[in-house]
Amino acid sequence: MQNKFLDRYGRAVLKGFTSTRSIKSNANSELLEYSSRSKNSLMKKFYQDIEDFETGKFLYPEKPVVGYFCSLVPEELILACNLHPVRLCCEENLWTQAGEEIIPGDVCPVVKSICGKFYNQMYDRFDLVVVPGSCDPKTKLAELLSPLKEVYFLDPGRDCDYLKNADIWGEKYTKFFDFLKERFHCSSGRKHLLSACKKTNARTEIFRKIYQFRTRNPEAINSFDYYIMIYASFFMDIEIWNNLAENVYREALETREICKNPKILLAGTPVIFPNFKIIDVIEQAGLSLAADIQCTTFGRFYNPVEIDEDTESGIIRALSLKDIAGSICPCLLNLEKLVNLIVDAVSQHNLDGVIYYNLRLCQVFDIQTAVIRQALKEKDIPFISIKTDLGNQDTGQLKTRLEAFREMIESRRN
Amino acid sequence: MKKITMTRRIVQVFCLILLVYGGYIFKEWKQSPETEQSLFPALKAPAGSISITKLEKGSILWPSGATPVIENYPPSLVCRFNPKGGMFKACILHFFSENLTWQTQLKYLLPYITLFILLCFLLGRMWCGWVCPIGTTGDFLTFLRRKMNIPVKRFPHNFRINLSFTGYGLMAIALTISTIIGMPNFARYQCYWFLPYCQICPARLICPLFGLIRPNWKDFSTSITTTFTLLAWIVLGLFIAAFYFGRRVWCHMCPVGLINSWFNKGAGVELHKKPIKCIKCGYCADACPMGLTKMYEMDKDGIYNQNSCIMCLRCVEVCPRKGCLSVKFFGKGIRIKDFFRRKNAE
Amino acid sequence: MKTFLIFLIPILYCLAYGADQIQIEFEYPSITGDFYVAGTVFFPPSAAPDLKKILVMDKDTRKEIPSKIVVQDNWPDGSVLSAEIVFPANSQKKGKYIIFYGGDVERKKSFVEAAVLPTVSFIVPGAGNTVENMDVSVGQINVRVDRSTNIRYWWYILPVFFLILITVLRTLRTIRMQKL
Incomplete structure (x- = not known):
């Protein structure tokens, strides 16, 4: 079950790289700034x-902790094993700068910072890290992490056509589930899977x-609060998160404000704490991220698990459909x-424009830009693509571009 | 369980009770001599014909019900072997084979055919998914399998196509035999070959069980009845296996369903898809009990009605995107999603 | 195709071999004890190839009854046209009897008239559809008395055609819609 190729290639070479340099994150100061803007007391x-x-002070529940990357890894299987x-x-x-010591060069900044x-x-x-073979950097990440942690490599394949691959996905997920059961000595089955799916479906419902x-x-729960909630769902216990998010939603319902800014849709690279530069710039430019x-948001939460066959393999198959076939990776x-x-979201929610956010050095997002630009041009939807990195040097320039974008939208309106 | 499926289950159970035990409710409605003058003429075997005189209690084809109260042939399967039912008479294949043998004049059949075509035109093959007692029985078998945690067997596309050819073959053989034994020179074969499909149909053995009546499950008196008995056992085994390990695999070769399926693409119940909303998650194709994939593949706006579709509306129900798959009745939205609003719908 | 053949072959087998049954009707006499039942039965051409292919059976117990069968006439192909059948019955156990004949019937019990007993003759209702008794059997003539006029039934042809026409048109539309 364990990926043996890592022993052959990765492990011996990378052993000496464990850095002991202490790094002080500036996350705290940013958190303070964002929380001061929040309009919701429950946040x-x-x-x-x-x-x-x-x-590093977070109190995990008294269970084994399993880290995973991407939406392609079925969270429900991990939950079902009581992890x-x-x-x-x-x-x-x-x-990222810390990760530069291990992988220098023009590499995906996300992989760099994870390594750091x-x-x-x-x-x-x-106790375990699950890495999907979604993109090339993630695949290599599995090898880079294997000297430190036990790594399970889950390769869903790049073709998300249901007809061709549904059986293969089911097999792969079943193997993963078997591995989890064997590794953590638990006997999970249909009931555990069903209850796990129930929890995630409740989360989907609240997210929707x-x-x-x-x-x-968009102003009642501002973008910072929204992305903070999303980020908290990464590591919080799912039931606690559901309760809190439900309460936040109820509070937001009461304090309803009318949004006057142009509403825009943000697509592209996921926004992860603390890299909220893009949201900050959007807000400063007078646009509302609606x-x-x-x-991390739509792709992960929007689809519920639709269990048609409530047998064990049927549930696992339904999970594979939700996570891979319905994926927007x-x-x-x-x-x-x-x-x-x-296109559908813009017309359905009466949005004014689309911002395509693209983190530098991520090629797949970059390649897509041209196609999306062309498609939206045909539909006559205002579109701007932003390409930036994790640094703060280009904030002023981005703000100017987005302000011009807003003016363009407003002139279209009148 | 979701709302549409729940409604479907309730309708199925209600129809099962109505079609199987309906005769008990309407027992007072005796067949009067005026039936001849009513809207639908009662179809009778010609007096003295062998198919009737030779049918006795204990014969395979002896109807376990009383005389039909309302002579009608619904598009879905309702059996001659219903226990004391007789609210409705039989399925459409029974109707055709019986009257071909009796050589009933076409004019007497026209009212029934009109009603059948009208119902099929309005609702398509919805009968199979919502009404058919055999389908309900099969769904119960599928339910048992799920409870026992046995994974579903998904049959390949070609196998399902071959099954429908088998169904057409059976139908052709049954109707040909019925026509031949209706001719005067072959009338003596009527006592064995009357209603040839009914003799091997699994409904013959299953329907009496609803009324706790022992079906005539064996008749080894002659080689023909022996063959029919053995065939009926094989078909029953196939039927149970098809429903137990697959989902609605049997419905691909049911001749009654095949006749209904001719109306499916032109039916009033239309299934619409808007591909712009589709996220290709494959929930619909995965949930389809008939194993159809048109709703997944289609990438143009329009109707995705299929011949094999039994209109269980499961695809509409599981679709996570509002407005992607929808049901319409003659192009008018019946807003089924609003009636049965799911919790996590948009 | 294989599935189709699985169904086809037993049906073909059925067509090749077979047997038919004739029901016997007679009234039990008022006397008690054993008596003979006798009567003449007509068979269709090549249905009963020879005497061995005809037997009498108790309908309830499905047991063969010893019988004496005498051929009276033959069809041109040598098969039995008519035969006189005699078999013993008892007034105590009121059995029902049927005559079986056909390719796969094999008579095993025969019987000799040992004692002189009263004889009851039987008739064959409705069946025995041979050329000889074709014109006497009223059951074969389909009689239907219908006093209503034809228009009461034939007008249904209009909605039938109308519905089929709309169905065909809508089907064509759907097929055009689904064409890639």
Whole structure:
């Protein structure tokens, strides 16, 4: 079950790289700034938890902790084995610089910062790391992390066509489930899977409510709060998160404000704490981020698990459909679907424009830009693509561009 | 369970009770001599014909029900072997084979054919998914399998196509035999070859069980009845296996369903798809009990009605995107999603 | 195709071999004890190839009854046209009897008239559809008395054609829609 090729190639070479340099994250100061802008009193718990998580003080439940990357890894299988799933993703400049010691060069900044975090003992609590073979950097990441942690490599393939691949996905997920059961000595079955799916479906339901609410009224839960909630869902216990998010939604319902700014849709690279530069710039430019199509938010939460066959293999198959076939990951063959989604969301929610956010050095997002630009041009939807990195040097320039974009939208309106 | 499926289950159970035990409810409605003058003439075997005189209790084809109260032939399967039912008489294949043998004049059949075509035109093959007692029985078998945690067997596309050819073959053989034994020179074969499909149909053995009546499950008196008995056992085994390990695999070769399926693409119940909303998650194709994939593949706006579709509306129900798949009745939205609004719908 | 053949072959087998049955009707006499039942039966051409292919059976117990069968006439192909059948019956156990004949019937029990007993003659209702008794059997003539006029039934042809026409048109539309 364990990926043996890592022993042959990765492990011996990379052993000496464990850095001991202590890095102080500046996440705390940013958190304070964002929480001061929040209009929702109940958001404090989320901010507190994120601060704990970033400084390593977060109290995990008394269970084994399993870290995973991407939406392609079925969280429900980890939940069903009575483990604590933590979705890992990191876009922080400091950690990127730390990761530079291990992988120098023009490499995906996300992989760099994840490596930085792992090699500085940020994730020591983890018992297992699940890495999907979604894109090339992630595949290599599995090898880079294997000297530190036990790594399970899950390769879903790049073709997300249901007809060709449904059986293969089912097999792969079943193998993963078997591995989890064997590794953590638990006997999970149909009932555990069903209850796990129930939890995630409850989360989907709450997320849908918030998503729909924000398309009409993006100011009541502002973008920072929204992305903080999303980030908190990465590591918080799912039931606690559901309760808190439900309460936040209820509070937001009461304090309804009318949004006058042009509403825009954000697509492209996921926005991960603390890299909220793009949201900050959008807000400063006088635009409201009303909807988004990203893998951390829409792609991860929007589809419920539809269990048709409530047998064990049937549930696992349903999970594979939700996570792979319904995925909007740019690494898979689903560009047409993404274009359709953007066009449909704009017309459905009466949005004024689309911002395509693209993190430098991520090629798959970059390649898609031209196609989306062309498709939206045909539909006469204002479109701007932003390409930036994790640093703060180009904030002023981005702001100017987005202000011009807003003026263009407003002139179209009148 | 989701709302549409729940409604479907309730309708199925209600129809099962109505079609199987309906005769008990309407027992007072005796067949009067005026039936001849009513809207639908009662179809009778010609007096003294062998198919009637030779049918006795204990014969395979002896109808276990009383005399039909309302002589009608619904598009879905309702059996001659219903226990004391007789609210409705039989399925459409029974109707054709019986009257071909009796050589009933076409004019007497026209009212029934009109009603059948009208119902099929309005609702398509919805009968199979919502009404058919055999389908309900099969769904119960599928339910049992799920409870026992046995994974579903998904049959390949070609196998399902071949099954429908088999169904057409059976139908052709049954109707040909019925026509031949209706001719005067072959009338003596009527006592064995009357209703040839009914003799091997699994409904013959299953329907009496609903009324706790022992079906005539074996008759080894002659080689023909022996063959029919053995065939009926084989078909029953196939039927149970088809429903237990697959989902609605049997419905691909049911001749009654095949006749209904001719109306499916022109039916009033239309299934619409808007591909711009589709996220290609494959939930619809995965949930389809008939194993159809048109709703997944289609990338143009329009109707995706298929001949084999039994209109269980499961695809519409599981679709996570509002407005992607929808049901319409003659192009008018019946807003089924609003009636049965799911919790996590948009 | 294979599935189709699985169904086809047993049906062909059925066509090749077979047997038919004739029901016997007679009234039990008022006397008690054993008696003979006798009567003449007509068979269709090549249905009963020879005497061995005809037997009498108790309908309830499905047991063969010893019988004496005498051929009276033959068809041109040598098969039995008419035969006189005699078999013993008892007034105590009121059995029902049927005559079986056909290619796969094999008579095993024969019987010799040992004692002189009263004889009851039987008739064959409705069946025995041979050329000889074709014109006497009223059952074969389909009699239907219908006093209503034809228009009461034939007008249904209009909605039938109308519905089929619309169905065909809508089907064509759907097929055009689904064409890639």
